[in-house]
Amino acid sequence: MSLNNQRGGLLLTLLAGGAVSVGIIVGSVWMLRQTPEFDDKGTEVSVEYGRQLIRETSVLMGPEHEDPAMRYSGSNLDCSSCHLDSGTKPGTLSLLTASSRYPRFSGRDGIEGDLRDRINGCMERSMNGTKLPRESAEMRSMEAYILSLGEQYAAMGETRRQSEEPTAFREPARAADPVAGQVVYEERCQVCHGDNGQGLPATLDIREGYLFPPLWGPDSFNNGAGMNRVLTASNFIKARMPLGQPDLTDDEAYDVAAYINSKERPQKANLEVDYPDRKNKPVDSPYGPYADPFPPEQHRVGPYGPIREFYRGLE
Numbered sequence: 432m433s434l435n436n437q438r439g440g441l442l443l444t445l446l447a448g449g450a451v452s453v454g455i456i457v458g459s460v461w462m463l464r465q466t467p468e469f470d471d472k473g474t475e476v477s478v479e480y481g482r483q484l485i486r487e488t489s490v491l492m493g494p495e496h497e498d499p500a501m502r503y504s505g506s507n508l509d510c511s512s513c514h515l516d517s518g519t520k521p522g523t524l525s526l527l528t529a530s531s532r533y534p535r536f537s538g539r540d541g542i543e544g545d546l547r548d549r550i551n552g553c554m555e556r557s558m559n560g561t562k563l564p565r566e567s568a569e570m571r572s573m574e575a576y577i578l579s580l581g582e583q584y585a586a587m588g589e590t591r592r593q594s595e596e597p598t599a600f601r602e603p604a605r606a607a608d609p610v611a612g613q614v615v616y617e618e619r620c621q622v623c624h625g626d627n628g629q630g631l632p633a634t635l636d637i638r639e640g641y642l643f644p645p646l647w648g649p650d651s652f653n654n655g656a657g658m659n660r661v662l663t664a665s666n667f668i669k670a671r672m673p674l675g676q677p678d679l680t681d682d683e684a685y686d687v688a689a690y691i692n693s694k695e696r697p698q699k700a701n702l703e704v705d706y707p708d709r710k711n712k713p714v715d716s717p718y719g720p721y722a723d724p725f726p727p728e729q730h731r732v733g734p735y736g737p738i739r740e741f742y743r744g745l746e
């Protein structure tokens with residue numbers, strides 16, 4: 432008997448039973464219409480698998496996975512190390528509204544890309560890994576999960592949407608100061624992220640990922656990642672860190688972001704081909720080449736006002 436027939440039989444039995452709630456009927460009809468999909472390795476595509484991949488990336492496709500073919504990620508971070516609560520937390524780095532934004536033009540790639548391309552952007556940079564095959568169960572499941580978040584968001588009330596988003600970061604009109612940032616780090620971050628930014632593994636087995644993820648060093652995001660830009664990192668840190676008590680001033684968030692991003696981390700190859708139209712490069716991109724005459728150091732730490740003014744002059 433095929434799977435669908437089994438489910439059909441179940442539905443009939445339930446109906447025959449009489450005392451069946453409308454909810455179950457609707458649920459069963461919904462299930463009948465969902466034919467499970469598999470990739471060419473026979474792995475099932477599902478929203479639940481997508482959620483697990485985002486929450487337990489290290490376990491499911493980390494660099495120490497026992498099956499070498501599954502070692503897509505180059506670090507033991509999880510997607511949810513940055514996309515908090517598996518992307519369900521509204522606000523900074525939420526994945527709730529991601530599905531509505533794609534396909535769209537990517538200045539970094541110089542072409543239009545869809546959600547799968549965007550996921551692979553984080554795979555190659557934030558996770559310091561390799562691209563997932565577009566048709567793999569892993570890619571399709573994460574995509575399905577992010578689409579389901581879009582539906583969840585649409586159903587969410589405005590109050591709930593706004594309740595979690597703290598005051599936005601306001602960029603100071605000066606260069607960020609990594610020396611002042613080190614003091615912030617030691618006082619407010621080190622207790623969790625470690626005296627050398629190395630984080631704290633969840634167990635003795637690194638495949639289990641981190642309790643507190645690393646902020647720099649060999650197992651962190653690479654230099655091509657968004658978090659390696661001082662303004663992106665400042666936004667995130669101001670909104671979310673220290674975890675559970677995000678109370679830094681704009682100045683502290685800016686300086687500690689510069690401190691973290693002054694440290695060693697994995698280097699991504701071929702970054703010079705990013706942003707084929709260099710005028711699209713964000714002002715805080717830490718790597719060249721640039722379409723402006725400002726020194727690389729000013730792109731890394733600011734001040735950004737003069738750089739923005741230069742580009743406005745070109746328009």
Ligand code: HEC
Nearest residue numbers: 508509510512513528529532549550553554557652657658
């Ligand atoms: C080190 C932090 C970090 C990690 C880990 C990370 N990301 Fe991201 N992600 C970012 C940043 C930063 C952005 C860019 C946000 C922006 O453009 O403002 C982003 C953007 C995205 C977007 C686009 C969101 C939108 O609304 O346009 C998706 C989708 C995404 N990430 C998926 C993932 C997935 C899937 C993983 C794990 C395989 C992952 N990310 C891991 C930092 C991270």
Ligand code: HEC
Nearest residue numbers: 511512513619620623642643644645646668672673674687
């Ligand atoms: C109470 C422990 C704690 C403190 C203190 C803390 N963090 Fe975090 N941080 C976390 C956890 C846990 C995560 C991963 C999110 C998750 O798992 O929910 C994280 C994630 C991050 C990330 C993104 C992931 C990565 O590995 O890059 C950055 C950046 C970050 N923290 C910076 C900071 C900074 C800067 C401070 C100090 C101002 C700080 N954190 C203080 C616990 C903490």
